Amino acid sequence: MPLETNIYETIVTTIDVQGVAHVTPFGIRMQDDLVVISPFKPSTTLNNILSTQHAVVNMTDDVRVFAGALTHRHVGELVKAEQVNGYRLANTLAHKELKLLRFEDDDIRPQLFMQVIHEAQHQPFLGFNRAQAAVIELAVLVSRLKRLPMEKITQEMAYLKIAIEKTAGRRELEAWGWLEEAINNHWAAMNNENIA
Ligand SMILES: Cc1cc2nc3c(=O)[nH]c(=O)nc-3n(C[C@H](O)[C@H](O)[C@H](O)COP(=O)(O)O)c2cc1C
Structure with missing residues (x-):
């Protein structure tokens, strides 16, 4: 609904x-x-x-x-x-x-x-940008990192990355990189827990 x-x-x-x-x-x-x-x-x-x-x-x-x-x-x-x-x-x-x-x-x-x-x-709205929307979607996933299965994140990232590759500017690439790093750090920490 x-x-x-x-x-x-x-x-x-x-x-x-x-x-x-x-x-x-x-x-x-x-x-x-x-x-x-x-x-x-x-x-x-x-x-x-x-x-x-x-x-x-x-x-x-x-x-x-x-x-x-x-x-x-x-x-x-x-x-x-x-x-x-x-x-x-x-x-x-x-x-x-x-x-x-x-x-x-x-x-x-x-x-x-x-x-x-x-x-x-203060500034005009310039129009929709797909890479900005993709970063927002990944940010939502990162804010729920502890509750989401790794597989869902990998799949959604692969799809969202298409918009990044086609339409991102410098700001979107930087933001995407920070979120990617947070996801990688989270996985590394989880793997360490599993090994320990
Ligand atoms: C695009 C986006 C929208 C969000 N919307 C909400 C929301 O409506 N309510 C909420 O509790 N957290 C939301 N979050 C998560 C918060 O930003 C984040 O979890 C934060 O820790 C909230 O707690 P704080 O007030 O202690 O900073 C959102 C995150 C993103 C990336």
């Missing part, structure tokens, strides 16, 4: 009570002009939003930020948000500054309903 609203893959930036920034990919949806974020517990983003009441959602086509967040790299320079205490990506196409309006708690996946209090467009 189709979803009532699309899910958009974005970068959510939050801060903790000390002001330390946290940058994470999240699939968000819009509902009645509200941005809905649904983090699986435990989540630093969830904790940050509950303690500060704010977040920023960044719409970026720089897929290195997705791959970098998952592989613990510091990519994506941050600048101060305009109307909330927090940050947005400097090089984002657009961003929305959010305030928590309603929290629906759940043991597994609570929902945060957030009001848009400021939004801005």
